[in-house]
Amino acid sequence: MEPYKKHESIAALMNRSNVDTDQIIAKQFLKKVERSGFGIHLFHDWRYNADGTDNLDFELNKPAFKGARILVVGDNFGCGSSREHAPWALADYGFNAIISTSYADIFFNNCFKNSILPLTVSKSQLDALMEEVSVNEGVRFVIDLENQQITTPAGNGFQFEIDSFRKENLLKGLDDIGLTLKHIDKIDQFEKENQQNFPWLWA
Amino acid sequence: MKKTMYEKIWDSHLVVDEPGQAPLLYVDRHLMHEVTSPQAFEGLRVANRKVRNPHSILATMDHCVPTKDRDRPIADPIARKQIETMAENCRENGLNLYDMKNPNNGVIHIVVPEHGFVHPGMVVVCGDSHTATHGAFGALAFGIGTSEVEHVMATQVLPQQKSKTMLVRVDGELSKFSSAKDIALAIIGEIGTAGGTGYVIEYAGGAVNALSIEGRMTLCNMAIEAGARAGLVAPDYKTYQYLKGREYVPSGNDWDKALAYWKTLSSDEEAQFDRVVTLDAAEIAPQVTWGTSPEQVVAVNGRVPAPEEFDDEIKRQACKSALAYMGLTSNSKITDIPIDLIFLGSCTNGRIEDFRIAAEVTKGKNVAKGVTAIAVPGSYHVKEQAEKEGLDKIFIGAGWEWRDPGCSMCLAMNGDELTVGQRSASTSNRNFEGRQGKGGRTHLVSPAMAAAAAVAGHFVDIRNL
Ligand code: SF4
Numbered sequence: 001m002e003p004y005k006k007h008e009s010i011a012a013l014m015n016r017s018n019v020d021t022d023q024i025i026a027k028q029f030l031k032k033v034e035r036s037g038f039g040i041h042l043f044h045d046w047r048y049n050a051d052g053t054d055n056l057d058f059e060l061n062k063p064a065f066k067g068a069r070i071l072v073v074g075d076n077f078g079c080g081s082s083r084e085h086a087p088w089a090l091a092d093y094g095f096n097a098i099i100s101t102s103y104a105d106i107f108f109n110n111c112f113k114n115s116i117l118p119l120t121v122s123k124s125q126l127d128a129l130m131e132e133v134s135v136n137e138g139v140r141f142v143i144d145l146e147n148q149q150i151t152t153p154a155g156n157g158f159q160f161e162i163d164s165f166r167k168e169n170l171l172k173g174l175d176d177i178g179l180t181l182k183h184i185d186k187i188d189q190f191e192k193e194n195q196q197n198f199p200w201l202w203a
Numbered sequence: 204m205k206k207t208m209y210e211k212i213w214d215s216h217l218v219v220d221e222p223g224q225a226p227l228l229y230v231d232r233h234l235m236h237e238v239t240s241p242q243a244f245e246g247l248r249v250a251n252r253k254v255r256n257p258h259s260i261l262a263t264m265d266h267c268v269p270t271k272d273r274d275r276p277i278a279d280p281i282a283r284k285q286i287e288t289m290a291e292n293c294r295e296n297g298l299n300l301y302d303m304k305n306p307n308n309g310v311i312h313i314v315v316p317e318h319g320f321v322h323p324g325m326v327v328v329c330g331d332s333h334t335a336t337h338g339a340f341g342a343l344a345f346g347i348g349t350s351e352v353e354h355v356m357a358t359q360v361l362p363q364q365k366s367k368t369m370l371v372r373v374d375g376e377l378s379k380f381s382s383a384k385d386i387a388l389a390i391i392g393e394i395g396t397a398g399g400t401g402y403v404i405e406y407a408g409g410a411v412n413a414l415s416i417e418g419r420m421t422l423c424n425m426a427i428e429a430g431a432r433a434g435l436v437a438p439d440y441k442t443y444q445y446l447k448g449r450e451y452v453p454s455g456n457d458w459d460k461a462l463a464y465w466k467t468l469s470s471d472e473e474a475q476f477d478r479v480v481t482l483d484a485a486e487i488a489p490q491v492t493w494g495t496s497p498e499q500v501v502a503v504n505g506r507v508p509a510p511e512e513f514d515d516e517i518k519r520q521a522c523k524s525a526l527a528y529m530g531l532t533s534n535s536k537i538t539d540i541p542i543d544l545i546f547l548g549s550c551t552n553g554r555i556e557d558f559r560i561a562a563e564v565t566k567g568k569n570v571a572k573g574v575t576a577i578a579v580p581g582s583y584h585v586k587e588q589a590e591k592e593g594l595d596k597i598f599i600g601a602g603w604e605w606r607d608p609g610c611s612m613c614l615a616m617n618g619d620e621l622t623v624g625q626r627s628a629s630t631s632n633r634n635f636e637g638r639q640g641k642g643g644r645t646h647l648v649s650p651a652m653a654a655a656a657a658v659a660g661h662f663v664d665i666r667n668l
Contacts, residue, residue, distance in 0.1 A: 018496055023635065023636060030238050031616070033288045045636065045641055081332055114350070179224075
């Protein structure tokens, strides 16, 4: 993975809560065996009209949000299915940061595997950011992971919380599997004991 | 220290627990299907890594498979490629796969218990959120993403954050018209779809103990719909009885040893939970969802709510947009909602018990005019058993379609789907917008409620039948 760098980007606003992963990437696009190319299908049913043209009422189709890398969205984002196709689609579309009050567990984990920073903020912080985007569509926020700081033109910025282990991995772009394999001795040892205690699982 | 069942399983599976890094948890069983695994195998290949422990894996094909005309090639070339890729990946890595033609084939969370592949006290993962189903056996079972699927294949462990614990106690006696599905929906109605976020739920209480293993699977299956990482039920004599003699379950001396271990797993009596929720089973009526989230649910004798009934602005908005999508009017009676299609199946309600209950309601009656009713057994074994009991004849005689197993209309990836505006009564687990087909409108119900709706052409309060 690429190291996660400080960036200044357009923040797009979707004032919806409980957006599920079926909406983020619909099932008809899950048949591919590759990881790439899901961006054009992001939010398909909301984003496109029946004839395939853009639905101009959909938030992300607003010209001001073109090129947005930050998604500001309501509570419990990414609930439902475990499909990692959801963060693949978000990342492929261009998003690398999400700001919300809460996320579903599996989706939250999946984001970190794909260099997407899911920021968890308080209700009042979210309200302020949503307000700022809605009165100034196309506004750019700065996200500085190193210093855990978000900065906005109207001064609604703040320090955010993030697990230090996850932060390090994102900043360095570390491969999780490689990190785990450093503990291979302990895994071997665990399995040896497991074979003694539960031999029937290893028959 | 007194421990909950979750904490016992967690502690016994910790491989690495060092400051400054996520704890590594050992994985005993890894379940797999065709949709969330191909990119993981590809990742292994690219990194030149191998599957560490092939015998910890059991794989099936379920999401994309057709439920009729199985002998014909799959029409959709992309789905066909996914199926072929799965077969190839399993062959290459020496994994046990129940492919489409295998007599053991079916929906992953149905076939795994049929073979006794999951035991109490195990850690079980799958690239699928309904892995929670296996908590019915007292196993810590949860869904993971595809990167994590790759991680587990390569290392047999997973970096995990410890969850909080929630006890959901359902005391009292459930009416014979309500089922595990109604308990599951009532709980979600109570705590909301984000109510369980960050938690592992343990279900307990008289009404949970009284459930069959199949019922407990239905209950745990929907833990994810409450936002929880996993659901758990303490193993008891029913669990042991269910497991005994199945393919992957030890026998003889090993059975005795396993049993002795399983009996140590339940939560200690004074163990502390971070949150406790209690429900009275006697008050749980048959449930029907009216909206586009499983928490938008009412009793069958209730009415479609109005946005003003919600205090919370977000819930008001959600109600408004759900009503628009679902084509429903506030205050109309649930029993007045006409239904176009009935789907009986899925990993929530695709087990033999579900077909028995639905057949009992169907017996001697006919599917209402203009209604399509589809019965999709969760596995070939469920199908076989149902046919042995003559249930297929009851369904077919009443005008139902009797299909081959698969996920089918639970997520509508295989071509079985609703058309725009079509309304279903479905025994599956998600009523999200478009879940059963773009523009399709889904109401989640129990098998008995689905079967009764098939006969009437609208919802009926089965307590009055
Ligand atoms: S039946 Fe539905 S919920 Fe269950 S595994 Fe299949 S698609 Fe997922």
